[in-house]
Amino acid sequence: MSSNDTEPDFQLRVPEGDDRERAVCRQCGFVAYENPKIVAGSVVRVGEKILLCRRAIEPRRGFWTIPAGYLELNESPEEAAVREAREEACADIRLGGLLSVYTIHRLSQVQLIYRSVLSGGFAAGDESLEVALFSWSEIPWNDIAFPSVVWALTHDREVVEAGGIMPFANPDGATADLKSFVERNT
């Protein structure tokens, strides 16, 4: 190992005082504690219609999603949901209540999805190919980017129909099998 190496070289071992294996760099001793990541976003409504963004970036470029993204440091999920709507859809939103907390185990990701209402216009941000409003029957179910987008749209609709709100978690038995969930629920 020479001092010219510029790539980290991680090895799994249990650091002193810990009880789980972590990735420790053989070169510099850095312990890369990996933590689950938080995604925040919202279902943005304009009356009966819902705002969706067509992704300009991978993963799932070309597919439709709600404005959502990773929380930055020192940011609340509410602030992140508002920021993401601005960045991805050039949209100012009025944030409502928490709709759902979804866990994507495979990705170690916890998603906090809020309800929101558009206040003003919208346009495609840097990470979107286009942004558009859809009524329920117009939603491009076969071109949705992620399963949790379908969950959120479905849960938002349940709240509208119930006239109230309870935060949802993953639907029973729901995994990343987008196709079967869409077929059962839309």
Next chain:
Amino acid sequence: MSSNDTEPDFQLRVPEGDDRERAVCRQCGFVAYENPKIVAGSVVRVGEKILLCRRAIEPRRGFWTIPAGYLELNESPEEAAVREAREEACADIRLGGLLSVYTIHRLSQVQLIYRSVLSGGFAAGDESLEVALFSWSEIPWNDIAFPSVVWALTHDREVVEAGGIMPFANPDGATADLKSFVERNT
């Protein structure tokens, strides 16, 4: 810089393709993306009484808290809340609904607090000096470990009194000023 260095040597700079400064190790090039951390826990009830743990570890050793801790990888907040009750209070709990989502900006921490009911006994786990049940008037308000514990206890009581549940966020204007919040609300 020699190859015998075993400490990481981080420098703040914007990695290629990114738009924010991140900590990059000068020795190995590792980008330490820092993400907000998720804490999950629950207010554990036995009828009118609430289970609290006296912390055996820093920070706030000797002060009382609800069972809560950092989410591990590939774990849902619900699973973490159950695990923390088992680890800190040797308690099996039946998890109820989500009570609150608190953001501690200063620590880049998002806390998901659930309601729960104790099913069975309890005892001090490794991270607790003691575990005990308290009625509302017995709660040691001046020896609570963290502001968000007071928020959660207060919000849980509001839910009990209202006979229903809505997930709470930080109380209006609430910061880490534990003393004044306790004085106003208990």
